[in-house]
Amino acid sequence: MGQRPNHMDPDEFRRQGYKAVDWLADYMARLDDLPVKTPVEPGDVRAKLAVSAPKHGEEFSAVLADLDRVIVPGLTHWQAPGFFAYFPANASGPATLADLVSSGLGTQGMMWDTSPAVTELEQHVLDWLAVELDLPERFRGNGVIQDSASSSTLCAVLAARHRAGGIEALPTLVAYTSEQAHSSVIKGLRVAGIPDDRIRIIATTPEYAMRADHLAYEIVQDRKHGLTPFMVIATVGTTSTTAIDPVGELGWVAANFDAWLHVDAAFAGTASLCPEMRFLNAGLESADSYVFNPHKWMLTNLDCSAFFVADRASLNNALSITPEYLHNPASEAGTVVDYRDWQVPLGRRFRALKLWFVIRHYGVEGLRAHIRRHLAWAAELTDWVKADDRFELVAPTVVSLVSFRHAGGDTATRRVLDTVNQSGRAYLTATTLNGQPTLRVAIGGTRTERHHVEELWSLIQSAA
Amino acid sequence: MGQRPNHMDPDEFRRQGYKAVDWLADYMARLDDLPVKTPVEPGDVRAKLAVSAPKHGEEFSAVLADLDRVIVPGLTHWQAPGFFAYFPANASGPATLADLVSSGLGTQGMMWDTSPAVTELEQHVLDWLAVELDLPERFRGNGVIQDSASSSTLCAVLAARHRAGGIEALPTLVAYTSEQAHSSVIKGLRVAGIPDDRIRIIATTPEYAMRADHLAYEIVQDRKHGLTPFMVIATVGTTSTTAIDPVGELGWVAANFDAWLHVDAAFAGTASLCPEMRFLNAGLESADSYVFNPHKWMLTNLDCSAFFVADRASLNNALSITPEYLHNPASEAGTVVDYRDWQVPLGRRFRALKLWFVIRHYGVEGLRAHIRRHLAWAAELTDWVKADDRFELVAPTVVSLVSFRHAGGDTATRRVLDTVNQSGRAYLTATTLNGQPTLRVAIGGTRTERHHVEELWSLIQSAA
Numbered sequence: 001m002g003q004r005p006n007h008m009d010p011d012e013f014r015r016q017g018y019k020a021v022d023w024l025a026d027y028m029a030r031l032d033d034l035p036v037k038t039p040v041e042p043g044d045v046r047a048k049l050a051v052s053a054p055k056h057g058e059e060f061s062a063v064l065a066d067l068d069r070v071i072v073p074g075l076t077h078w079q080a081p082g083f084f085a086y087f088p089a090n091a092s093g094p095a096t097l098a099d100l101v102s103s104g105l106g107t108q109g110m111m112w113d114t115s116p117a118v119t120e121l122e123q124h125v126l127d128w129l130a131v132e133l134d135l136p137e138r139f140r141g142n143g144v145i146q147d148s149a150s151s152s153t154l155c156a157v158l159a160a161r162h163r164a165g166g167i168e169a170l171p172t173l174v175a176y177t178s179e180q181a182h183s184s185v186i187k188g189l190r191v192a193g194i195p196d197d198r199i200r201i202i203a204t205t206p207e208y209a210m211r212a213d214h215l216a217y218e219i220v221q222d223r224k225h226g227l228t229p230f231m232v233i234a235t236v237g238t239t240s241t242t243a244i245d246p247v248g249e250l251g252w253v254a255a256n257f258d259a260w261l262h263v264d265a266a267f268a269g270t271a272s273l274c275p276e277m278r279f280l281n282a283g284l285e286s287a288d289s290y291v292f293n294p295h296k297w298m299l300t301n302l303d304c305s306a307f308f309v310a311d312r313a314s315l316n317n318a319l320s321i322t323p324e325y326l327h328n329p330a331s332e333a334g335t336v337v338d339y340r341d342w343q344v345p346l347g348r349r350f351r352a353l354k355l356w357f358v359i360r361h362y363g364v365e366g367l368r369a370h371i372r373r374h375l376a377w378a379a380e381l382t383d384w385v386k387a388d389d390r391f392e393l394v395a396p397t398v399v400s401l402v403s404f405r406h407a408g409g410d411t412a413t414r415r416v417l418d419t420v421n422q423s424g425r426a427y428l429t430a431t432t433l434n435g436q437p438t439l440r441v442a443i444g445g446t447r448t449e450r451h452h453v454e455e456l457w458s459l460i461q462s463a464a
Numbered sequence: 465m466g467q468r469p470n471h472m473d474p475d476e477f478r479r480q481g482y483k484a485v486d487w488l489a490d491y492m493a494r495l496d497d498l499p500v501k502t503p504v505e506p507g508d509v510r511a512k513l514a515v516s517a518p519k520h521g522e523e524f525s526a527v528l529a530d531l532d533r534v535i536v537p538g539l540t541h542w543q544a545p546g547f548f549a550y551f552p553a554n555a556s557g558p559a560t561l562a563d564l565v566s567s568g569l570g571t572q573g574m575m576w577d578t579s580p581a582v583t584e585l586e587q588h589v590l591d592w593l594a595v596e597l598d599l600p601e602r603f604r605g606n607g608v609i610q611d612s613a614s615s616s617t618l619c620a621v622l623a624a625r626h627r628a629g630g631i632e633a634l635p636t637l638v639a640y641t642s643e644q645a646h647s648s649v650i651k652g653l654r655v656a657g658i659p660d661d662r663i664r665i666i667a668t669t670p671e672y673a674m675r676a677d678h679l680a681y682e683i684v685q686d687r688k689h690g691l692t693p694f695m696v697i698a699t700v701g702t703t704s705t706t707a708i709d710p711v712g713e714l715g716w717v718a719a720n721f722d723a724w725l726h727v728d729a730a731f732a733g734t735a736s737l738c739p740e741m742r743f744l745n746a747g748l749e750s751a752d753s754y755v756f757n758p759h760k761w762m763l764t765n766l767d768c769s770a771f772f773v774a775d776r777a778s779l780n781n782a783l784s785i786t787p788e789y790l791h792n793p794a795s796e797a798g799t800v801v802d803y804r805d806w807q808v809p810l811g812r813r814f815r816a817l818k819l820w821f822v823i824r825h826y827g828v829e830g831l832r833a834h835i836r837r838h839l840a841w842a843a844e845l846t847d848w849v850k851a852d853d854r855f856e857l858v859a860p861t862v863v864s865l866v867s868f869r870h871a872g873g874d875t876a877t878r879r880v881l882d883t884v885n886q887s888g889r890a891y892l893t894a895t896t897l898n899g900q901p902t903l904r905v906a907i908g909g910t911r912t913e914r915h916h917v918e919e920l921w922s923l924i925q926s927a928a
Contacts, residue, residue, distance in 0.1 A: 003833040005763075005826055007910060008557025010493040017485030020561040024568040025478040038580060042799045045584035053592035056827040060558065063824050067565065071817075074581030079570045086578070089811070091570030093472025094524065097484040101531065103563035103765045104488040106543045106555030114550070116502060117538030120509035128517035147611060148809035158655060167659040171635065183787040184810055190782075191622060191808060193657030195631040239787070295811075299469075301567050302813050318654075323647040323703070335506045344655060344808070345612035346648055347553070347759075349766050353535075360527050362469055363520040369467040446471055 006057050016060045023064050024096070027072070028079075031447060035424030036082045038074055045074040081447040082426035084456060087239070087267045087401075088444035092299035094361035098354035099301055109348045112336035113328040119337055122352035125359065126306060129294075132364050133272040136285040139308035144342040145351045149266035150184035152291035152307035155315060155343060157192045157231065159289065160260030162318035163311065164230035167193070174198045174222045175231045178210035178245060180238040182264060198227070208243035208395060208433075210234060216253045223257065231260045234287075236280055237268025240431040240440070241395035241403045244268075244280065251286025260288045266305070267442075268399045270297040271375070274368050277399075289315075297374075297400075297444045298367060300358045304351050307342075316341040374400040374443045377453045381441060384457050390464045394433055400443040405436060406464060413437045419463035426456045470521050480524045487528050488560070491536070492543075495911060499888030500546045502538055509538040545911040546890035548920060551703070551731045551865075552908035556763035558825035562818035563765055573812045576800035577792040583801055586816035589823065590770060593758075596828050597736040600749040603772035608806040609815045613730035614648035616755035616771035619779060619807060621656045621695065623753065624724030626782035627775065628694035631657070638662045638686045639695045642674035642709060644702040646728060662691070672707035672859060672897075674698060680717045687721065695724045698751075700744055701732025704895040704904070705859035705867045708732075708744065715750025727751045730769070731906075732863050734761040735839070738832050741863075753779075761838075761864075761908045762831060764822045768815050771806075780805040838864040838907045841917045845905060848921055854928045858897055864907040869900060870928060877901045883927035890920045 008016060048070045077083060079091050109118030126143025129135075146152045157175075164173055170193050177185045179201045189199055200218045202210050219229045232254040234245040247263055254261040263284065269292025271277040284290060289309045294300035309315045320341040322331070330336045340346050362370070378400040385391045385404045395403045406412035414437055417430050430437045439460075443453060472480060512534045541547060543555050573582030590607030593599075610616045621639075628637055634657050641649045643665045653663055664682045666674050683693045696718040698709040711727055718725040727748065733756025735741040748754060753773040758764035773779045784805040786795070794800045804810050826834070842864040849855045849868045859867045870876035878901055881894050894901050903924075907917060 003829075004837075005830045005834040010489040013492060013557045013560075014485055014489040016557065017489065017561060017564075018482055020564055021478055021481030021485060024565060025474040025481065027568065028477060029474040040580050042576065042580070042794060043584070045581045046588050049585070049588045053589075053596050053823050054827045055829055057830050058824045058827070060561075060825060063558070063821055071581045071585065074579070074584065075569065075571055076577075076579045078572055078579070079568075086572070089570060089572045091568065093477045093480065094527070096477075096564065096567045096570075097481060097524075099567035100481075100484050100560065100564040101488060103560045104491065104543075104555065105539065106553060106560075106765055107539055108542055108550070108553045108766060112506065113540075115538070115540045115542070116504050116506070117509045117535045120507075120538065121513070121535065124510050124513050125517075132517050148811045150809040150811070154655075154808060167654065167657050170657055183785045187783065187785050187808070187810075190631065191618075191655065193631055193634055301570055302572060302811060303809075319651070321647045321651050330506060344618060344651070345614040346651075347612045347614070347766060357527055359517050360522045361524060363518045363522070365467075365519055366469045366521050370469040372467075373469075 019061070019064060023067065031077060031080045034077050034080060036080045036427040037076045037421050040074045045070060076427065079445065079447060081445055081449065081452045082456065083445050084441045084443060085427045085429040087296050087442050089295055089302045090297060090299055090444055090446045091301040092358060092446055094357040095299060095301040095354040098357035102350040102353045105350060107350050109350055110340040110346050111328065111331060111338040113330045118350045118352065119339055121356055122339065123337060125352050125355045128359060129306060130308065133269070134278055134281060135290065135308060138285070138310040139290060142310065142312050143306055143308045144339055146305040146307050146343055147303040148305050149182070149264060149291050149293055150187060151344065152305050153184050153233065153262060153264060154188035154191055155307060155319070156260070156262040156289040157188045158318040159309060159311065159315040160231040160262070161192055163260060163314040164228060169228060172226065172228045173230045174200060174227045175233065176200045176202055176215055176218060176229065177233040178202050178204055178235060180204055180208050180240055180243055181233060181235050182239050182266070185233045185264070204243070208238060208241050210245040210250065212246055212249035212253055215250060219253065219257050229257050229259045231262065233262045233264060236263055236265035237399060240433060242268055242398045242401045243395065244398060246283065248283025248286060251283050255286060261286060262289045263287045265290065265292045267293065267296045270294065271371050271399050273364065274371055294355060297371070298358065299362065299370065299446060300354050304354060319343065377450055378402050378443050381453055381457060388461070394438050402441045403438050405438050410437050413439060416460055416463040420459045423459055426459055483525070483528060487531065495541060495544045498541050498544060500544045500891040501540045501885050504538045509534060540891065543909065543911060545909055545913060545916045546920065547909050548905045548907060549891045549893040551760050551906050553759055553766045554761060554763055554908055554910045555765040556822060556910055558821040559763060559765040559818040562821035566814040566817045569814060571814050573814055574804040574810050575792065575795060575802040577794045582814045582816065583803055585820055586803065587801060589816050589819040592823060593770060594772065597733070598742055598745060599754065599772060602749070602774040603754060606774065606776050607770060607772045608803055610769040610771050610807055611767040612769050613646070613728060613755050613757055614651060615808065616769050617648050617697065617726060617728060618652035618655055619771060619783070620724070620726040620753040621652045622782040623773060623775065623779040624695040624726070625656055627724060627778040628692060633692060636690065636692045637694045638664060638691045639697065640664045640666055640679055640682060640693065641697040642666050642668055642699060644668055644672050644704055644707055645697060645699050646703050646730070649697045649728070668707070672702060672705050674709040674714065676710055676713035676717055679714060683717065683721050693721045693723045695726065697726045697728060700727055700729035701863060704897060706732055706862045706865045707859065708862060710747065712747025712750060715747050719750060724752045725750060726753045729754065729756040731757065731760045734758065735835050735863050737828065738835055758819060761835070762822065763826065763834065763910060764818050768818060783807065841914055842866055842907050845917055845921060852925070858902050866905045867902050869902050874901050877903060880924055880927040884923045887923055890923055
């Protein structure tokens, strides 16, 4: 009983903290030399780990050393400059250090009362973003940070379900989304109790955008059958090709039938920081909710998804429960926001801190410069693809994702993918469009420079 | 276009990283001197923030300075040694530095294939925990980290719903929990489409434990009416008093009616690291799922909730969706775990790292020492309360939460609460039991020492 656990006192934390910072700085410095996608096989990492938990504490230096021995060889390096897979989850120095501070402060921001600065900074930086992205007025003062676009979309579904009559109405509710929508849309709807046979998958144009006329037709059919169209989920920047759904037209249809319009701009949304990209916001004034992920392309390390809702009451009423132990004067006076009523979990970390650090470190112009470089390189790569007969572009390049395939067919396309990825110098992923495998080059890494895109194109050409 | 964003290169990251570590070490050193609960009023924090986002980047030192000017005065210090409110969210040096490394690595562990080490380390440390907590064999190999017990419970509900027939079965599903269950239970059930009138709130014993006989009665009644009892949610360590539901008896009832038994041990679960506390695990072999939060009492900074499920297939089948862009050989071969199918969000950070750092830094014996000190101090405080006629204990002290009230009535109890909290030296919260306000002293802070508990008791006595 008299034993004292070996807590790090402030001096020891400082010493070990320096070592952890050094380790990370060294890791950053060698990111260009590590194989982007790890070649480990299933079980390789676990085989290097101790079978049992240690009975007694170990030196911190031993743990850091094991990062090199066990962890790094088993990682695919999302921050490597040759990472062009999925969408980026770009990290930055200021956001990383904000995460450190947030973790050390160890606050819990479930309510305003449990740490006012956590809530007020979050409201404030989300308002900064709403202004800098030029989002419609209705979203100002109505932002919240979620862990992911998946969770944001689920919250939108729950708010829409509430507005449409709540759980009692579930058996007749129908939702609509495009065949190009993200998997989280179906997942969120299922979680909320909408079965697949009441989720209408709307056809798209040849450029993969949801067709508003098909949406209207499906809604009318469902209404005829006594069903309740309650929600339309549109995408600005789909995962496969960054296609843009016609939000204004969809919003007009949705509003006519009292359906909630949610817009998922998880990746592309960040580009609206640049005035010349504001076409991405077209029609947004008709949306009921909107989500984009600063953790994808705005240098704010995972996790940070910015969710905005016009009808805050529907969201809060869907998610609010106040047990006795959470009663407090500020909440009861209604003068504050309690973010637990804006999300599924009760607990929440201090994630606004990293948005604040990022915006202040880079400034809005710095963030724009970050985006514009990627847009320019994607345009260049698009031109290179067009100019090479061996390849064909399969969708227009809207932001910084380039989608193309080998003209020689599926096997040739897959060979290019495998050859590039096995090189260790770059990492791409593929999708399937019209039944054919398609290469995706997503440009957006913090450390990616123009020469990395050139090198990637050389690798692709050699593999062809 | 030629403009380059001001990314921190490794050397700059090292320099600023040292400063951030210094700031945090200094913050830790003065935690004993800060008012535990901040006295700020709504709007005070925002009033100190710039109205607009900065156009150009600022010095990192200016941002750090604003932590002191703007943020710290608006925080309630969850890591202060005088924090006895809610349940603790205790942080530690090794977990804080693991969060730093995790953030800097910036990986995304949605699938094994997207960073094998993220998945395999998580499987491994959760197996370490299952062994050290002496959880039933059925939970080994079946753990996943969630952000919160709320999300874990939601996943349990979704798995149970799936096993009971899925969304089609929703209209007849009935769930059962105790009147002392956490608010996240009702919230999770609502999210999944179970309305309040099909959530049975089971009565408790005088010691606030769910009554198995009442549960059986309610289930039989519901079955008679053609309803489907699909889930029982029990608590080991309730929020108001850390009461322990009779898991074995509840499991026997649940199994008889094919209902899923989920056990929420969010706070108390950590104590099972100590062999003498294993009574907390009684009956767990009949549970289908189990959650406890290392981020509450196991020195692993928020967020880290450990969720174990015996019937992994029901969970995965409820949550799995595989779009084209996520197909990969390892997943298709079935040789790996893809954690995106164990949770609602798709994206996930590398949270296993902090569990690994914590277990290795402290060793299992160190973690036990951490718990045992709190258990001993709670027992002492309980004796002091019992020995003072002005106070009455309202529930047995099971782990490290002491629940009591002023014998002079509600006004006197509330006065004690307010006086202690306004002192700035300690922070307590209250709950309501049998209609009466009740003080809760939750002992579990990383920096809390015995003399802080003594000081708290002096404050309480003076206020009485």
